[in-house]
Amino acid sequence: MTVMTSQAVRIDQHGGPEELKLVEVQVGEPGPGQIRIRHKAIGLNFIDVYQRSGLYPMSMPLQLGMEASGIVEAVGEGVTHLQPGDRAAYASQPPGSYCEVRVMPAKCVCRLPDAISFETGAAMMLKGLTAQYLLRRVQPQGGLLPGDFVLFHAAAGGVGLIACQWAKALGLQLIGTAGSDEKCALAKANGAAFVINYTTEDFVARVKEITGGQGVKVVYDSVGKDTFERSLDCLRPFGLMASFGNASGPVPPVAPGLLAAKGSLYLTRQTLFSHITTRETTQEMADDLFGMVTSGKIVIRIDQRFALADVAEAHRTLEARKTTGCTILTL
Numbered sequence: 001m002t003v004m005t006s007q008a009v010r011i012d013q014h015g016g017p018e019e020l021k022l023v024e025v026q027v028g029e030p031g032p033g034q035i036r037i038r039h040k041a042i043g044l045n046f047i048d049v050y051q052r053s054g055l056y057p058m059s060m061p062l063q064l065g066m067e068a069s070g071i072v073e074a075v076g077e078g079v080t081h082l083q084p085g086d087r088a089a090y091a092s093q094p095p096g097s098y099c100e101v102r103v104m105p106a107k108c109v110c111r112l113p114d115a116i117s118f119e120t121g122a123a124m125m126l127k128g129l130t131a132q133y134l135l136r137r138v139q140p141q142g143g144l145l146p147g148d149f150v151l152f153h154a155a156a157g158g159v160g161l162i163a164c165q166w167a168k169a170l171g172l173q174l175i176g177t178a179g180s181d182e183k184c185a186l187a188k189a190n191g192a193a194f195v196i197n198y199t200t201e202d203f204v205a206r207v208k209e210i211t212g213g214q215g216v217k218v219v220y221d222s223v224g225k226d227t228f229e230r231s232l233d234c235l236r237p238f239g240l241m242a243s244f245g246n247a248s249g250p251v252p253p254v255a256p257g258l259l260a261a262k263g264s265l266y267l268t269r270q271t272l273f274s275h276i277t278t279r280e281t282t283q284e285m286a287d288d289l290f291g292m293v294t295s296g297k298i299v300i301r302i303d304q305r306f307a308l309a310d311v312a313e314a315h316r317t318l319e320a321r322k323t324t325g326c327t328i329l330t331l
């Protein structure tokens with residue numbers, strides 16, 4: 001049996017970016033349903049911060065990272081959709097993508113179209129599949145129709161800029177919020193119909209103004225604690241609050257009566273990992289994303305690159321709200 005070594009980033013306990021340690025790990029052969037993949041680039045995501053900090057408690061030691069691209073080196077028994085030599089990319093559990101080479105479940109690994117570079121593949125899988133399910137699979141009452149208003153927080157971020165472009169392609173009027181005027185301009189340039197700087201403007205009042213007092217059909221809220229309750233005030237009656245993250249901290253418990261008082265609202269807390277439970281659904285969602293990218297309807301912006309050894313700096317930059325678009329770790 002082949003055993004090789006790989007550089008990998010691991011934590012031994014939850015904590016700050018200083019817990020991220022570059023270590024050498026052993027990598028063996030893939031078992032049934034697994035592959036061994038040699039990475040070309042790795043995607044950085046906000047979930048990596050939650051798993052590092054302990055907001056999402058994990059067992060230790062933990063090799064972080066949920067997204068990457070690379071070349072398949074070996075496939076285990078029962079894996080039929082991939083072969084050694086294939087270009088591939090993934091968003092997948094369990095964590096472990098912060099490394100040069102790993103063995104992992106094959107189910108969520110997709111062949112990467114030749115027209116999509118490794119860097120783009122690494123940047124877009126987790127964030128792009130998230131934009132895909134939010135806009136295409138999570139539906140408000142009556143569905144999403146061209147012309148509908150939706151509110152998307154952190155619109156200049158990794159998921160945000162993909163969602164801006166996707167919403168525009170669907171004919172939606174996406175109102176994007178962001179933390180600076182520069183970020184607002186970027187969201188607008190990427191397809192947001194309207195933008196609000198939520199650090200200087202009252203976003204509830206602005207949403208009411210933009211929608212002629214009606215409110216939006218859906219709010220996509222990944223900011224969490226700081227925006228959740230005011231986001232409910234942006235919804236029209238029977239509107240849908242799609243909560244999907246906690247960049248500012250987790251949302252406190254919500255009394256169902258609040259949803260009645262604000263217009264019989266619907267509330268869902270979504271995670272990508274409920275959507276990509278089967279190979280078929282994962283591939284279907286990935287094909288939708290690949291189509292949007294290869295047709296040029298969506299451009300994946302990689303605005304930050306860090307060497308794998310500088311991952312702590314990458315985490316600090318992401319947490320300090322100093323990034324826009326996607327961030328990758330290079331090898």
Ligand SMILES: NC(=O)c1ccc[n+]([C@@H]2O[C@H](COP(=O)([O-])OP(=O)(O)OC[C@H]3O[C@@H](n4cnc5c(N)ncnc54)[C@H](OP(=O)(O)O)[C@@H]3O)[C@@H](O)[C@H]2O)c1
Pocket residue numbers: 044045046047126127130154155156157158159160177178179180183222223226244245246247248249270271272273318319320321322323324325
């Ligand atoms: N549930 C899922 O399936 C799923 C999947 C992927 C991502 N997510 C969530 O979606 C969000 C976006 O993920 P991403 O990886 O693309 O990150 P990102 O949007 O590139 O970065 C997070 C952004 O959140 C905003 N933010 C607001 N308050 C913040 C605070 N107190 N601290 C840090 N950031 C704050 C910042 O933008 P501004 O400066 O413009 O406010 C920041 O740039 C994250 O919350 C992530 O957890 C959820």
